[in-house]
Amino acid sequence: MVRVHASTVIEAPIAQVWAILREFNGHDRWHPAIATSRIEDGPADTVGAVRRFRLQDGAELREQLLGLSDRTHEFRYCLLASPLPLMGYVARVRLRPVTDGDATLWEWSSEFHPPAGRQAELAALVRDGIYRAGFAAIRAVLARGDAGPGPALAVVRPPTPAVAQGLQRTQAIVVDAYGGPEVLQWREVDLPPPAPGQVQIRHTAIGVNFIDVYCRTGFFPLLTPPGTPGMEAAGVIEAVGEGVTGLSVGDRVAYACPPVGAYAVRRNMDPGLMVHLRDDIPDQMAAASLLKGVSASFLLHDVARVGPGQVVLVHAGAGGIGQILVQWARALGARVIATTGGPDKRRLVQGLGADQVIDYLAQDFAPQVLALTDGRGADVVFDSAGSATFAGSLAALAIRGHLVSFGQAAGPVGAVDVDRLAAKSVTLSRPNYAHYTDTPDRLAPQVERFFAAVRAGSIRLSPPRLYPLARAADAHRDLEARRTTGSLVLVV
Amino acid sequence: MPRVYVSTVLPAPVAEVWRLIRDFNALPAWTPFVRDSRIEGGMRPDQVGCIRNFTLRDGGVIRERLLALSDYDMACSYAILESPMAVTDYIATLGLTPITEGNQTFAFWQADFDCPPDREAGLVAQIGQGVFQAAFTALKQRFR
Numbered sequence: 073m074v075r076v077h078a079s080t081v082i083e084a085p086i087a088q089v090w091a092i093l094r095e096f097n098g099h100d101r102w103h104p105a106i107a108t109s110r111i112e113d114g115p116a117d118t119v120g121a122v123r124r125f126r127l128q129d130g131a132e133l134r135e136q137l138l139g140l141s142d143r144t145h146e147f148r149y150c151l152l153a154s155p156l157p158l159m160g161y162v163a164r165v166r167l168r169p170v171t172d173g174d175a176t177l178w179e180w181s182s183e184f185h186p187p188a189g190r191q192a193e194l195a196a197l198v199r200d201g202i203y204r205a206g207f208a209a210i211r212a213v214l215a216r217g218d219a220g221p222g223p224a225l226a227v228v229r230p231p232t233p234a235v236a237q238g239l240q241r242t243q244a245i246v247v248d249a250y251g252g253p254e255v256l257q258w259r260e261v262d263l264p265p266p267a268p269g270q271v272q273i274r275h276t277a278i279g280v281n282f283i284d285v286y287c288r289t290g291f292f293p294l295l296t297p298p299g300t301p302g303m304e305a306a307g308v309i310e311a312v313g314e315g316v317t318g319l320s321v322g323d324r325v326a327y328a329c330p331p332v333g334a335y336a337v338r339r340n341m342d343p344g345l346m347v348h349l350r351d352d353i354p355d356q357m358a359a360a361s362l363l364k365g366v367s368a369s370f371l372l373h374d375v376a377r378v379g380p381g382q383v384v385l386v387h388a389g390a391g392g393i394g395q396i397l398v399q400w401a402r403a404l405g406a407r408v409i410a411t412t413g414g415p416d417k418r419r420l421v422q423g424l425g426a427d428q429v430i431d432y433l434a435q436d437f438a439p440q441v442l443a444l445t446d447g448r449g450a451d452v453v454f455d456s457a458g459s460a461t462f463a464g465s466l467a468a469l470a471i472r473g474h475l476v477s478f479g480q481a482a483g484p485v486g487a488v489d490v491d492r493l494a495a496k497s498v499t500l501s502r503p504n505y506a507h508y509t510d511t512p513d514r515l516a517p518q519v520e521r522f523f524a525a526v527r528a529g530s531i532r533l534s535p536p537r538l539y540p541l542a543r544a545a546d547a548h549r550d551l552e553a554r555r556t557t558g559s560l561v562l563v564v
Numbered sequence: 565m566p567r568v569y570v571s572t573v574l575p576a577p578v579a580e581v582w583r584l585i586r587d588f589n590a591l592p593a594w595t596p597f598v599r600d601s602r603i604e605g606g607m608r609p610d611q612v613g614c615i616r617n618f619t620l621r622d623g624g625v626i627r628e629r630l631l632a633l634s635d636y637d638m639a640c641s642y643a644i645l646e647s648p649m650a651v652t653d654y655i656a657t658l659g660l661t662p663i664t665e666g667n668q669t670f671a672f673w674q675a676d677f678d679c680p681p682d683r684e685a686g687l688v689a690q691i692g693q694g695v696f697q698a699a700f701t702a703l704k705q706r707f708r
Contacts, residue, residue: 080665081573168661168672172572172700177661177670207665350666528708 073160074195077181078203083351084214086169086176090145092210093165093178096137097123102209104128104321105201122152131155138162151184158194159185175351178207209322212308215276215355240265244300244336245544250290253548256301256335258541266313266340273325273341277359278334279304280539280547280560281392282456282481283505287332288548291484295332302334302562304363306355309343316343324349328363329509335544337564344512347519352527360536360559363505364393365522366515367478368400370508373521375501376452376474380405385441385450385468387457388481389426390417392559396531397454398424403530406452409444411437411461413554420557424532437461441468449473449496459483466498474499536561565653566684570696571672576707578662578669582638584703585658588616588630594706595699597621615645624648631655644677651677651687671700 097116100109109125121137140147146166163182180203186194242263266272287295306326329345372378384401388394389410402425410426413433430437449470458480509515536559539547589609591598601618627645639659654677661670673696
């Protein structure tokens with residue numbers, strides 16, 4: 073006999089999860105493997121009811137309800153007919169409340185007698201193809217927030233894989249020629265089924281980053297018109313191409329990587345650099361912070377090695393990545409001096425725990441940094457402003473200091489006189505995001521480190537400012553005008 | 565009969581948590597409110613029928629008898645014999661369930677008891693939050 077047990081925690085109250093699961097004939101509305109289902113006779117929640125259902129691949133099965141309790145939130149059922157030899161299959165679905173957090177423990181278990189030699193294969197199929205796929209699907213249904221009990225659930229039926237439907241259309245922001253925010257045009261585009269090795273993702277939240285501006289203006293050759301910008305988003309897998317492993321329809325994922333194309337309702341892409349989202353990371357938070365968090369992770373740990381006793385200067389401390397750098401560098405034990413423009417942003421950065429905040433609109437930052445450090449200067453300077461701050465950042469450095477130039481929000485740095493660096497034995501880094509994150513092996517530890525710091529409370533992420541995807545141009549205008557603090561997210 | 569039910573998710577594999585809490589004499593090792601504990605009469609701490617006699621940090625003394633212990637279900641039940649609380653017929657169960665996604669642990673702690681009606685709300689809060697949840701919170705910190 074084989075026993076399969078799978079369990080997970082769903083971040084929703086038990087009543088909400090039970091309302092979806094208790095309906096014995098409702099599984100075709102949420103489980104990605106099931107195409108259609110009907111009850112042979114009588115109501116669906118009567119013990120003895122038989123559901124006859126068809127899988128996406130056409131196979132037909134019959135299962136009978138053996139017991140159901142609304143008090144203990146569980147039901148048991150057995151298999152009557154199946155194309156697979158799951159002999160004597162009896163399964164139980166059971167929910168229990170997690171009172172500490174208003175979540176739900178969901179257990180799905182079964183026993184059956186497979187033919188000799190097929191135990192492992194069939195157990196894995198039941199565990200992964202049915203139970204774990206079901207967990208991911210319910211999670212996705214609840215993340216979309218439209219899962220009420222009863223008929224309303226019908227609207228969340230997972231779409232049949234695009235492979236079966238051929239060419240589709242989707243909506244996206246398209247850049248026809250490099251230029252200002254006005255070149256971000258909202259329109260319908262073709263969406264082929266995912267090619268072998270690719271997945272199709274339906275975005276729920278899309279991160280806006282300064283690199284998107286460089287793509288739009290052509291400063292970085294990452295977007296060739298006509299093309300769709302965007303390199304960071306979160307969403308749900310809707311279709312899986314041939315040969316893809318490790319991802320299934322219904323999985324919640326996020327990514328922060330090229331190629332561009334995230335400013336779209338749906339897209340196809342290589343899933344190599346996608347990360348699974350755990351329940352405690354909401355879509356909007358992932359889209360708002362993954363690229364910035366991963367960048368902060370390698371800037372603080374790999375490009376520089378920030379630790380206790382160091383003085384760290386962070387430019388644009390109120391910006392998306394600046395806020396993370398300030399908090400994280402503090403948590404690593406460094407003394408943090410941040411620059412920012414204006415009293416409101418100054419208060420915000422002070423609230424993040426910066427030891428000193430310099431308002432660069434009111435005063436020159438380099439002499440201030442030297443004054444605050446008794447003339448010594450900063451050990452590490454994180455500078456994303458580029459031309460406007462480069463000379464000042466060099467002046468603010470300590471002997472053997474490290475200038476990490478990782479952006480050019482105010483314009484490119486241009487030619488640098490390397491000989492001048494000898495005056496302080498300066499180390500100059502110009503890291504490229506891709507070189508630290510372009511393989512799953514390189515990316516995974518950065519993602520892990522970032523989310524661990526969020527969970528530990530070392531980094532608090534302020535809620536992102538939201539724009540409808542169709543109004544991406546407004547988001548770019550606000551970002552370029554430095555009207556924003558924190559992260560910008562386009563919602564679908 | 566009032567019932568208290570508290571549950572949580574602990575960030576550790578179930579075997580690791582069970583190793584700690586299956587010892588009926590180990591309350592001082594993992595709860596914040598027990599100062600010391602001993603098993604009466606030289607019985608083993610996993611022997612059904614054994615009695616733990618423990619002192620709370622506030623000085624109160626409680627005696628509890630182990631009613632059942634299952635390494636298969638990863639659960640144990642016990643009854644209060646003596647305590648400063650105004651409860652009678654108090655039976656509690658503490659159990660664990662593996663969460664296979666993420667290799668974590670679901671822990672629940674449940675108690676049924678009788679008490680004077682005017683004390684019910686206070687006791688439910690004291691046992692649920694002051695005892696069970698406080699112990700779970702300490703366990704969460706330990707495995708963080």
